[in-house]
Amino acid sequence: MKLGGELVKWDRAAESIDKTAVGVERRYGKYKRNLFAGARGRTLLVAAGTGQDFASLPENLRVTAVDFSRAMLEKARPRAALYKGSLNLARMDVQRLAFRDGTFDTILTSCTFCSVRDPVEGLRELNRVLKPDGRLMMFEHVRAGNPFLGILMDLMTPVSRLVGPDLNRRTGENVRKAGFEIVREFNVYLDIVKIFEAIKRGA
Numbered sequence: 001m002k003l004g005g006e007l008v009k010w011d012r013a014a015e016s017i018d019k020t021a022v023g024v025e026r027r028y029g030k031y032k033r034n035l036f037a038g039a040r041g042r043t044l045l046v047a048a049g050t051g052q053d054f055a056s057l058p059e060n061l062r063v064t065a066v067d068f069s070r071a072m073l074e075k076a077r078p079r080a081a082l083y084k085g086s087l088n089l090a091r092m093d094v095q096r097l098a099f100r101d102g103t104f105d106t107i108l109t110s111c112t113f114c115s116v117r118d119p120v121e122g123l124r125e126l127n128r129v130l131k132p133d134g135r136l137m138m139f140e141h142v143r144a145g146n147p148f149l150g151i152l153m154d155l156m157t158p159v160s161r162l163v164g165p166d167l168n169r170r171t172g173e174n175v176r177k178a179g180f181e182i183v184r185e186f187n188v189y190l191d192i193v194k195i196f197e198a199i200k201r202g203a
């Protein structure tokens, strides 16, 4: 998959994304902290963005945080240095991760699969690099189940996608398609902002 246009978009977004992140963190930060508190062992965080998620990580984890945008990672670096544990940054496309099968005990995502161009391909990669008894923990916004809101999100997505994420992702379905079993689904705001916890199917 060609990443050129996607990379330019997210490199540009790195300039302004922190302005919207303040409100998101104030409103939803506690849910993210509670979710991330369950992280254990070797942990992969996808995608790092400017590092807003690092403050929600429990201390003393061994974390690798990846993002494909150089500009995002530059902004994330000072925040990574403040983490009380081990936090390494790596520039990587989630659709082609440079890790061996079964590397991670925990994988965390935060507003990631609204943004990855081929979500099922990215999620399949997460399935591959997760240990057989590992856990995927996701904080994501998704397409509303309400027909009116869902169609509105479909109509808005071609515009939102020009500068940022899609608004109409069916992330629960995508997680299942990628070989996971969802063991917990929690609505943080309506059925739009959600937490998913998943294990490898058959684990």
Ligand SMILES: C[S@@+](CC[C@H](N)C(=O)[O-])C[C@H]1O[C@@H](n2cnc3c(N)ncnc32)[C@H](O)[C@@H]1O
Pocket (backbone or CB within 6 Å): 010, 011, 021, 046, 047, 048, 049, 050, 051, 052, 053, 066, 067, 068, 069, 072, 092, 093, 094, 095, 109, 110, 111, 112, 115, 116, 117, 165
């Ligand atoms: C909406 S931002 C969220 C960033 C961060 N998790 C947060 O909540 O502040 C989406 C992030 O996904 C990254 N991204 C998009 N597609 C990606 C890909 N294929 N591989 C790695 N990172 C990707 C973007 O660079 C951007 O940093």
